[in-house]
Amino acid sequence: MKKPITYLSLLSIIALSACTTANTKVSVSNISAKVTTYEMKETDNEYERWIEEEDEQTNNDTNQDTDQSQEEYDATNAIKDEEPLQEKELDAEEVSSAEESANDREQEIVQASEEKHSLASLGPHPDPHGASFAVQGSPGDTIETAEGFFTVHDKKTTIEPLESGPIRIEFEQVSLVSGDVTEPSIAGIAGDEVEFIQADILIQNTGNEPMQNIAPNLVFESGGVEFHAHSMFSGLGAGYDPLTDSTPQKVTLIFMVDDLISIDDIYSLYGIFPSPVNVNSGATTSDAMRFNFSFSN
16 A cells, blocks of 8 residues: 655645745744644545455455355265265165075075985985895885895884985985895805895985095994995995085995894894095094984884
């Protein structure tokens, strides 16, 4: 802001000139005093105008700052308003994903249950790979086969299923059989008359890893005598493939009694399957399975 110095100086000169022309004696000090007074008034007026301008500028700055702060506030609130929406969208996606996982798990459980029950639904059938002497009949029946004539002495079909780790085992039947062998090639090995225990088994791997087929390793015991599956007369020569998926395998095992004990002296059997073994690692995965039953009930 510029002071009106030129204007005041001009005013002083005019005043002095006027006094001189009129031959009026004017005190220089009076003129100076008047000029000073006027100058002060002008200065005060300028100061007031300056104050007003400063106030106006301050108000403008304040209003501008207020407008800017309001804009920032509105922008911040807009972001905050968006965040709950985003969180709600994420929560909805998580809930949907959790529901899908739960549904998938439920389907897996139902499928696994159906697969387990499917063992029994297969019904009693002989080993599709065949086993010498294997017969299907009721106690007292005499059945003719390609190998000879065989009589069923006793039979058990209500044996509780067994489970250990991923392996599940069901018995279709365990029969006590005797017979006359007419097929020469078989008679030359087994003799003309035979007695044996026949076990028809369903074995299933319910896990994801391939497991050894432990069914042929079943051992029976009765009256202090152990019976092992005959490697030739059992299905596939007891050389069953590993259980690589959940498809049940049928296994027919023949345990020759011979002269160890009479078939008529077997009233009950104790059995044991070895511990399940993982094919890839060779490690056992769970405990051996022990069981027993009586033919009289």
